[in-house]
Amino acid sequence: MRLTPKSATLLALVVLIALAPVFFPSGFYYRVGALIFVNALAVTGIVILTGWAGQISLGHAGFAGIGAYACALAPVHWGIHPALAVLLGAAVSAVLAWLVGRPILRLKGYYLAVASLGMGILISMVLNNERELTRGPDGIEVPELGLRAVLKDAGLDLSNGQFWYFFCGIVLILGAWLALNLRDSATGRALRALHGSEVAARTVGMDVAKLKLQAFVISAVYASVSGSLLALQNKFITPDVAGFMHSVEMVTMAVLGGVGSVAGAIFGAAVLTLLPQVLTVFAEYEQLVLGLVMVLVMIFLREGVVPSILRKIRGSGE
Amino acid sequence: MKTFLTTTALVALALPAMAEIKIGASISATGPAAFLGDPELKTLEMLVEDLNAKGGLNGEEVVLVAYDDNGDPNKARTFATRLVEDDEVVAIIGGTTTGTTMSILAVTEDAEIPFISLAGAIDIIQPVKPFTFKTPHTDRMACQKIFEDMQKNGISKIGMISGTDGFGASMQAQCKEVAPDYAIEIIADETYDPKDADMTAQLTKIKGTEGVQAILNPGFGQGPSIVTRNVKQLAIDLPFYQSHGVASDGFIELAGADASEGVRLPGTALLVADLLAADDPQKPVVDAYKAMFEEKTGTPVGTFGGYAHDAFLIMTDAITRAGSAEPAAIRDAIEATSGLAGTTGIYTFTPEDHLGLDLSAFRMLEIQGGKWTLVQ
Structure with missing residues (x-):
C-alpha cells in the first residue's frame, strides 16, 4: 500500500514528535520543541488562509493575543477553567474574524491584508492601554492549566518542559490532521480552485466570498489556540504576543517552509524558532542571517523549502 | 569527533584545578529596551573580566553565560530555561524589563535558582518570592x-x-x-x-x-x-x-x-x-564603578548599568560569604546581605524584603x- 501525502505527513509528524526527545541533551530542548509546535500551529492556520485560499493577513497576532488574554483574564474575572478559556478565546477570535472578514472579503485583491493589519494593531493597542483589565504593557500572570497535576495523580509524572512538549505536540498533530482533512474535502478543493483563479471559481458557481471568509475564520481559530497555548505554557503574557512583528513572523514562517503545505508550515516554524537559539553566539547578526535565508529561499526555492525539495525528489525519481 | 575528544582531554588535563562558577544573564541588549540593556550587559562583562583577573571567586573562575532577549518576554523565558537546564548556571542576573523579569522568575522559582532582576515594578518582589531579588528602586x-x-x-x-x-x-x-x-x-x-x-x-x-x-x-x-x-x-x-x-x-x-x-x-x-561627601558610604563603590566603566566603554555611566553592577556585587558578595556556589546556599546568603553599599543605595535584605533599599537611597x-x- 502506498501512503497518501496526508498520511505520510501525519506519520512523519507523529514519529518526529515521539522520537525527538531521545536525542535531547537536556531539558531545555523540550521548551524549544514546545515553542516550535505552538508557532507551527499558528502557521498551519496561515497555510489554510494564504496557501489555499490565497488571502493575506497581517494581523493574525491579534487573534493570538485574544487567545492568550482569554486564558489570562477569563479564569480570574469570570471563574472559567483555563481549558474552557482556550475555547472562549477561539470563539471570540472566530466571531471577530467573521465580523472583520465579512465586508472585506467580498472585495477582490489585497484588502484583507490592510484590514487585518489595522485590526491587529487595534487589538494590540487595546491590550496595552486597557490597563484596568489587562494590566497594560508590563503583562499579566496566567493561571495554571492544572492538567500536569492531574497526570501526576494518574501516575504520569512529567517535568514542566516535558508536559508542554507533548501537550503542544498532540495539539499540533490534531491541528495538522484537521487541516489536511480540510484540504481534501470539498471546501478545501474549492479553496484551492479559488486561489487558482477567482473568476473561474465564481463562474462554476462557487460562493467565493463565503469560502474566503471560512478560511479566514478557521485560520483565526488556529492563531487563537496557539496564543492560548503560549500563555498557558509561559504562565505570563504581555501585549507583545499581539504585536505586528509577531504577525509578520507567522507569515514569514509560512513563506519560508512553503505556504501551500502543512509540512512546510511546520518546517518553517521549526527553522525560524531554532535559528535565534543557534545564533546566540553571534546575536548581532541574527537579523542579517534571517534576512539572507529569506532572500535565498525566495530566489532559489520559490514555493518554499518543503514543496520545492519534494518536487525535486519526485522529479528525479521519474 | 576523535580530535574533539582529544582536545577535551588535553584541556581537562591542562586545567584540572580551576573549577567554574557559572552565572547566567538574560538581558535586553537590543530591541526597544536596548538603552537599558546595553550598559547592563557591558557592565556585567566588564565586572566578570575584572573579577577573574583578580583571581575569581573563592578561587574559582566566574563564567558569564549571557543571552540577548530583545526585550521579548517569550524569548526571555526560553533563555531562562536554557540557562537553567542546558547551561546549568547557579544563579541568574537579568530581566531588563518588568515583562522579561516576570517570565524569567517563573522559571527560576520553579528550578529554585536565585535570580536578581534589574527591572522596576513592585510586582516582582511583592509578594516576596523566595528566589527572586531585585536591585532598582520601585x-x-x-x-x-x-x-x-x-x-x-x-x-x-x-x-x-x-x-x-x-x-x-x-x-x-x-x-x-x-x-x-x-x-x-x-x-x-x-x-x-x-x-x-x-x-x-x-x-x-x-x-x-x-x-x-x-x-x-x-x-x-x-x-x-x-x-x-x-x-x-x-x-x-x-x-x-x-x-x-x-x-x-x-x-x-x-x-x-x-x-x-x-x-x-x-x-x-x-x-x-563628584558631589558626594568624602565620608559617604557609597562614594568608594560609585567612584570605582564610574572610573572602570568610563575607561572601558568611553561612555558616561548611567543608573541602569549601575543596577547590573549592584546585582553582580550582591551575587558575588553572597557567593563569597556562602563559601559555596550551591543555588540554595547563594539564595540564603543573598537574603542575609546587610549594609552592602552599591551604586544605587545600601542594600539590606530580609526574608520579608527582597529589594533591600529604602527612600534614602534616592x-x-x-x-x-x-x-x-x-x-x-
Whole structure:
C-alpha cells in the first residue's frame, strides 16, 4: 500500500514528535520543541488562509493575543477553567474574524491584508492601554492549566518542559490532521480552485466570498489556540504576543517552509524558532542571517523549502 | 569527533584545578529596551573580566553565560530555561524589563535558582518570592521621593503627564496610589504614546487647569525629553519633576541644557559621584564603578548599568560569604546581605524584603546649567 501525502505527513509528524526527545541533551530542548509546535500551529492556520485560499493577513497576532488574554483574564474575572478559556478565546477570535472578514472579503485583491493589519494593531493597542483589565504593557500572570497535576495523580509524572512538549505536540498533530482533512474535502478543493483563479471559481458557481471568509475564520481559530497555548505554557503574557512583528513572523514562517503545505508550515516554524537559539553566539547578526535565508529561499526555492525539495525528489525519481 | 575528544582531554588535563562558577544573564541588549540593556550587559562583562583577573571567586573562575532577549518576554523565558537546564548556571542576573523579569522568575522559582532582576515594578518582589531579588528602586518609591520633595515645597495640586509604555504606565498608577499619603491631589492626568513627537496638546490642557502647582512626568526614553522641551516652549513656569527613568546625561543632551534647567528628579548617587561627601558610604563603590566603566566603554555611566553592577556585587558578595556556589546556599546568603553599599543605595535584605533599599537611597537631583546638582 502506498501512503497518501496526508498520511505520510501525519506519520512523519507523529514519529518526529515521539522520537525527538531521545536525542535531547537536556531539558531545555523540550521548551524549544514546545515553542516550535505552538508557532507551527499558528502557521498551519496561515497555510489554510494564504496557501489555499490565497488571502493575506497581517494581523493574525491579534487573534493570538485574544487567545492568550482569554486564558489570562477569563479564569480570574469570570471563574472559567483555563481549558474552557482556550475555547472562549477561539470563539471570540472566530466571531471577530467573521465580523472583520465579512465586508472585506467580498472585495477582490489585497484588502484583507490592510484590514487585518489595522485590526491587529487595534487589538494590540487595546491590550496595552486597557490597563484596568489587562494590566497594560508590563503583562499579566496566567493561571495554571492544572492538567500536569492531574497526570501526576494518574501516575504520569512529567517535568514542566516535558508536559508542554507533548501537550503542544498532540495539539499540533490534531491541528495538522484537521487541516489536511480540510484540504481534501470539498471546501478545501474549492479553496484551492479559488486561489487558482477567482473568476473561474465564481463562474462554476462557487460562493467565493463565503469560502474566503471560512478560511479566514478557521485560520483565526488556529492563531487563537496557539496564543492560548503560549500563555498557558509561559504562565505570563504581555501585549507583545499581539504585536505586528509577531504577525509578520507567522507569515514569514509560512513563506519560508512553503505556504501551500502543512509540512512546510511546520518546517518553517521549526527553522525560524531554532535559528535565534543557534545564533546566540553571534546575536548581532541574527537579523542579517534571517534576512539572507529569506532572500535565498525566495530566489532559489520559490514555493518554499518543503514543496520545492519534494518536487525535486519526485522529479528525479521519474 | 576523535580530535574533539582529544582536545577535551588535553584541556581537562591542562586545567584540572580551576573549577567554574557559572552565572547566567538574560538581558535586553537590543530591541526597544536596548538603552537599558546595553550598559547592563557591558557592565556585567566588564565586572566578570575584572573579577577573574583578580583571581575569581573563592578561587574559582566566574563564567558569564549571557543571552540577548530583545526585550521579548517569550524569548526571555526560553533563555531562562536554557540557562537553567542546558547551561546549568547557579544563579541568574537579568530581566531588563518588568515583562522579561516576570517570565524569567517563573522559571527560576520553579528550578529554585536565585535570580536578581534589574527591572522596576513592585510586582516582582511583592509578594516576596523566595528566589527572586531585585536591585532598582520601585516606581512607588520614586513617587514617594518626588511627593516628599513637593510637600516640602508646599505643593499640593499637581498635573501628571505619563508615557503609556510599561514604565510610565506602572509609575502613573503607583503615583496615584501614594499621592494621598502626601496630601497631594492629581488634578490633571494626561498620557502620551512613547513614540509621539509632540506633547504640547496635553501640556496646554495641564497649563489651563486651574490650580496646578507642579508637573510630574513619569516615562523613559525620548518621550520625557520632548515633554521637557514642550514645557519650555509653552513657557509653563511651574516646578517640573521627571522620574528616575531619565536619570542619565543622555536626557540633558536630548532635552537641551536650556529646557532642562531646573528640572528635578530622584536619582542615584552615581549621577552625582563628584558631589558626594568624602565620608559617604557609597562614594568608594560609585567612584570605582564610574572610573572602570568610563575607561572601558568611553561612555558616561548611567543608573541602569549601575543596577547590573549592584546585582553582580550582591551575587558575588553572597557567593563569597556562602563559601559555596550551591543555588540554595547563594539564595540564603543573598537574603542575609546587610549594609552592602552599591551604586544605587545600601542594600539590606530580609526574608520579608527582597529589594533591600529604602527612600534614602534616592537623592533629589536638580539640573542646573546642564549639570546634575544635589538638592539639600
